[in-house]
Amino acid sequence: MNAIEFQVIPAAGAAYPARLALKNLVVAGWAGRDMAAIEHHIEELAELGVPRPSSVPLYYRIAANQCTQDAAVQVVGTESSGEIEVFVFQHDGQWLVSIASDHTDRKLEAHSVAMSKQVCIKPVANVAWRLEDVQAHWDQIVLRSWIDEKGSRTLYQEGPLATLRTPEDLVAGYLNSLNATSWPEGTGMTCGTVGAIGGIRAANNLEMELFDPVLGRSLKWTYQVECLPDVA
Structure with missing residues (x-):
């Protein structure tokens, strides 16, 4: 079990704490709505040696201890990268929404997508919204992320x-x-991501934002990456 803590910010009223005793971490892959676009991306990755998914969407199980709220994480080698995703879980019977990064080893991805996800830690924010507060305008909410690239915020x-x-x-x-028929106790799930502008590439940080233009607020989280030597 991995206990992670959140500050829930409702659309109205005072913020309150929520604790998730995480037992099961799930990454929902190939989670886009446009099946033609998904198929095109599958074919692109196949040319790079990444095997086709066995189903769409595909649910990858990740060890619960790979989830962290630390602001700095360590990875082996220099060929991994993060991507922002919505993170959903239940607390006292209520669905809550946060953000996380599906940090992935891109070199290992060509061998095994599941392993490439498992070997990297998954940073998650410490703030959340109630799903019921944003459900009616869900499609208008925006995922964004930035990296530091050559000294510039990109x-x-x-x-x-x-x-x-x-x-x-x-x-x-x-x-x-x-x-x-019921959500397994202690389960959190990431819900897919949007494409990388200019292509997937490594960076020493990831700054994430889930922006709600209707309620005029954001969930934000940033983490730094330390690359450990890949020795043999």
């Missing part, structure tokens, strides 16, 4: 949640894969 990702499957859809798909 926009790395930006796109609306309208391009991705909804949490309800992904939750239903995961439950179906388990042949279950």
Whole structure:
């Protein structure tokens, strides 16, 4: 079990704490709504040696101890990168929304997507919203991330949640894969990402933002990356 803490910021009223005793960490991959675009991306990655997914969407199980709220993380080698994703979980029977990074080893990805995700730690923010506060305008919410590149803050990702499957859809798909009807206690799931502007590349940090233009607020989180030597 990995205990992670959040400050929940409701649309109205005072903020309050929420604790997730994380037992199961799930990364929902291939979570876009446009199947033609997904197929095109699968073919692009296949040319780089990345194997095709066995199903779409695909639910990768990650060790719960790979989730962290530390502002600095360590990875082996220089060929990994992060990407912002919505992170959903339940607290006292209520669905909550935060953000996380599906940090992935891109070199290992060509051998095994599941392993490339498992070997990298998954940073998650310490703030959250109630899903019910944003559900009606979900598609208008924007995912963004920035990296430091050659000394400049560079926009790395930006796109609306309208391009991705909804949490309800992904939750239903995961439950179906388990042949279950209720969300497993202590489970958190990331919900897909938007494309990298200029291509996927490594960086020594990732600054993330989930921006709600309707309520005029953001969830933000930044983490730094230390690359450890890849020795043999």
